[in-house]
Amino acid sequence: AIRMTQSPSSLSASTGDRVTITCRASQGISSYLAWYQQKPGKAPKLLIYAASTLQSGVPSRFSGSGSGTDFTLTISCLQSEDFATYYCQQYYSYPQYTFGQGTKLEIK
Amino acid sequence: EVQLVESGGGLVKPGGSLRLSCAASGFTFSSYSMNWVRQAPGKGLEWVSSISSSSSYIYYADSVKGRFTISRDNAKNSLYLQMNSLRAEDTAVYYCARDSSSRLYNWFDPWGQGTLVTVSS
Numbered sequence: 001a002i003r004m005t006q007s008p009s010s011l012s013a014s015t016g017d018r019v020t021i022t023c024r025a026s027q028g029i030s031s032y033l034a035w036y037q038q039k040p041g042k043a044p045k046l047l048i049y050a051a052s053t054l055q056s057g058v059p060s061r062f063s064g065s066g067s068g069t070d071f072t073l074t075i076s077c078l079q080s081e082d083f084a085t086y087y088c089q090q091y092y093s094y095p096q097y098t099f100g101q102g103t104k105l106e107i108k
Numbered sequence: 109e110v111q112l113v114e115s116g117g118g119l120v121k122p123g124g125s126l127r128l129s130c131a132a133s134g135f136t137f138s139s140y141s142m143n144w145v146r147q148a149p150g151k152g153l154e155w156v157s158s159i160s161s162s163s164s165y166i167y168y169a170d171s172v173k174g175r176f177t178i179s180r181d182n183a184k185n186s187l188y189l190q191m192n193s194l195r196a197e198d199t200a201v202y203y204c205a206r207d208s209s210s211r212l213y214n215w216f217d218p219w220g221q222g223t224l225v226t227v228s229s
Contacts, residue, residue, distance in 0.1 A: 097143075
């Protein structure tokens with residue numbers, strides 16, 4: 001199975017900051033990567049698919065990049081509602097989908 | 109509005125069984141593959157099982173193979189997960205999630221709100 005490793009596991013930041021979360025795949029997955037945001041007690045919400053395509057309705061301060069094995073999620077100007085846990089997911093090795101372990105973004 | 113609503117979670121003893129349901133609305137259910145994903149308390153997301161639109165293709169994670177059975181009823185716009193021989197490590201919130209399209213290489217969108225399964229004596 002393809003292993004997805006996110007870093008950091010947790011991150012403290014302030015409103016207005018720019019933050020970057022990294023996701024690394026154990027083997028090449030082309031651009032078959034999605035990013036999700038999850039708030040406590042809620043279902044994951046799709047942010048980005050195909051590594052860099054913003055889901056409709058998602059604010060433009062979110063962006064994704066990368067291909068192959070290395071990917072990043074960037075939030076350009078943190079808002080209060082962005083404090084949540086973020087997960088990457090590879091969908092290259094259908095149907096053996098795998099997720100990263102998550103990155104918890106907390107208020108500094 | 110596309111919506112997925114899970115039900116059927118609860119407290120069950122080790123070795124017991126439970127059947128989860130997911131009611132779909134707002135889209136042509138019979139055109140999409142569907143999935144179950146779980147999340148143990150305080151942990152990350154784990155894919156559990158997938159079923160193709162016509163039930164021709166069914167897949168399971170190794171952790172549940174032989175114990176869980178995924179099924180669907182397209183006439184009722186419903187997805188199911190029959191869970192047998194439950195273990196403490198199956199304790200989790202179980203989400204149903206739709207494939208993003210009817211093509212290959214899909215992410216999951218949308219997701220249901222989840223239903224909690226607790227396996228404890």
